[in-house]
Amino acid sequence: MDGIAMIDAKEYLKKTSAELDGPIKSYIGDEEPANLMESSRQYPYAGGKRMRPAMAVACCGAVGGDKSKAVPLAVAIEYIHNFTLIHDDLMDGDEVRRGMPTIHMGYGMPTAILAGDALFAKAYQIMCELDIPAERMREVLRYVSKAVWDLARGQQMDVNNEGKIVTEEYYTETIKLKTSVLFAAAAAGGAIIGGADDETVKAINEYALEVGLGFQMWDDYLGIAGDSSKTGKSVGNDIRKGKCTCMVTHAIRSIQDPAILEEFKGILGNMDATDEQCARAKQIMEEAGSIEYALDLAKGKIESAIDRIKDLPEGEDKEFLISLARYSIDREV
Amino acid sequence: MDGIAMIDAKEYLKKTSAELDGPIKSYIGDEEPANLMESSRQYPYAGGKRMRPAMAVACCGAVGGDKSKAVPLAVAIEYIHNFTLIHDDLMDGDEVRRGMPTIHMGYGMPTAILAGDALFAKAYQIMCELDIPAERMREVLRYVSKAVWDLARGQQMDVNNEGKIVTEEYYTETIKLKTSVLFAAAAAGGAIIGGADDETVKAINEYALEVGLGFQMWDDYLGIAGDSSKTGKSVGNDIRKGKCTCMVTHAIRSIQDPAILEEFKGILGNMDATDEQCARAKQIMEEAGSIEYALDLAKGKIESAIDRIKDLPEGEDKEFLISLARYSIDREV
Secondary structure: OOOOOOOOHHHHHHHHHHHHHHHHOOOOOOOOOHHHHHHHHHHHHOOOOOHHHHHHHHHHHHOOOOHHHHHHHHHHHHHHHHHHHHHHHHHHOOOEEOOEEOHHHHHOHHHHHHHHHHHHHHHHHHHHOOOOOHHHHHHHHHHHHHHHHHHHHHHHHHHHHOOOOOOHHHHHHHHHHHHHHHHHHHHHHHHHHOOOOHHHHHHHHHHHHHHHHHHHHHHHHHHHHOOHHHHOOOOOHHHHHOOOOHHHHHHHHHOOOHHHHHHHHHHOOOOOOOHHHHHHHHHHHHHOOHHHHHHHHHHHHHHHHHHHOOOOOOOHHHHHHHHHHHHOOOOOO | OOOOOOOOHHHHHHHHHHHHHHHHOOOOOOOOOHHHHHHHHHHHHOOOOOHHHHHHHHHHHHOOOOHHHHHHHHHHHHHHHHHHHHHHHHHHOOOEEOOEEOHHHHHOHHHHHHHHHHHHHHHHHHHHOOOOOHHHHHHHHHHHHHHHHHHHHHHHHHHHHOOOOOOHHHHHHHHHHHHHHHHHHHHHHHHHHOOOOHHHHHHHHHHHHHHHHHHHHHHHHHHHHOOHHHHOOOOOHHHHHOOOOHHHHHHHHHOOOHHHHHHHHHHOOOOOOOHHHHHHHHHHHHHOOHHHHHHHHHHHHHHHHHHHOOOOOOOHHHHHHHHHHHHOOOOOO
């Protein structure tokens, strides 16, 4: 591992999130009808880590570009991320996000569908006005449009996987499509806006793909071992839902004792499992080395991500990208 | 009215719809997961009038462009139209379209949301590859992205209007956003691809906006006076839903007798209204001159549309555009 990341990613993210607040709140005007404007604003205006837009801006800077030119892309990516959150919450029947009722709870199902669609369209309106040569804009849009297509695929695979045991390979493909591709489009898009050559864009794209994988694997870990008072997710939720994470796929293929395997499978996906049973399932995975295995997998992705950008010139933006990669598997929330 | 349209729009549409069948079926490959691919294909592959894509191609030809270059845009517009249909059917709870179960009925709600999102993304993937200078592609995308934003607004206004008496102006704005803007983006996009100058693009855009208004007004007329065995819509449906069309707004402001106005308002929006009551509501609108008024309004839009493109060079494509405008208020379905 070369270089020492001196930037505190969490603090830096707070700063960039605050800097992006103005731009994020500047694109949805007071058009008719008011309930569509309000509902499309709710999620992106509410804050959050804003990792994707921060990545877009930093990747532009890391290749020597004018970071201000990547800000509209950052906003567009955040709108797209939030469009998928609105639709996901509706599909999953989730009732609360960021301390507020989800859009379908607050405004009804039709408005949730339309607020998502509207944010998606607005993202493209914003990207059409990127202040870069049109040929480069075309290239940015290629990455982003492919990402949204893949996102829908990943989300559908996630829906299809529910309650099933899939392979680690299939699970990894699912989270790549569901999570990594939008990180990757943000990063590649930022680099393209910054004027990077094809090889650099490719390296940055791969960096973000790996970060996305590590990020999601860490999310899965927090779902099992995180502090539920911080994550806001009840521990055991993923076990009851039978979410087939890398920890679960490892346990299934590694548990030697048929009785324990049977016990594990009996808890997994059982919506009525008690907290004690969920704790037992976690213990079984611990004893099978599955949690350590998944953490090593996540660490590997992050080290690999950092390796992809080793040739970028040294500087604050590169440092942040390295630090952000490590933070993605070292956060409590 | 200058020129005699010699082209039979209905026949010509059949021909162009058949020609577009191959391209429309060529962009969604056999990727994972299969249920998302199948569900996103279902509507666009099933046919339909395909007026919007036909308009895109004809507008390209009408300005002297290479029509084959507008085919990908035509496909993208049709995908966007079908994405909105999938989401609309879900919002409206409609169970059948084109003789098949709607997507949410056949595949469930999450897949209906995702199939719509996927078609939307695919449309942009297609448009990124338009074989025209990038600066022109940017201009096409501006029109299309603005249209989808407006579509969501129009759809939300439609949801909000339900069961309310709105003004004719507000209703016209609603159908403009809900229907016309996508026609207009198809037409303007085709003209841009064909190499038209700004003034011509603007004229063609306005032509299609007016055609869209006339088209929707005629749709409303068919909902009241059409042959339900052909339209597939039960006569009285719009009356029971209280749909505030231009016929209704005219009746409300024109009926002099307070007793008849009361009777009319009592039927409108009454989901339990009998067929006899719906027929009575229609009779009241007839006697108030409201149906004639709305038809005149639609005719005016179409004549105005045709007037916008009078300066285009004569030829088959211009003839089709004129004929298509007239057909949009002279069809049985």
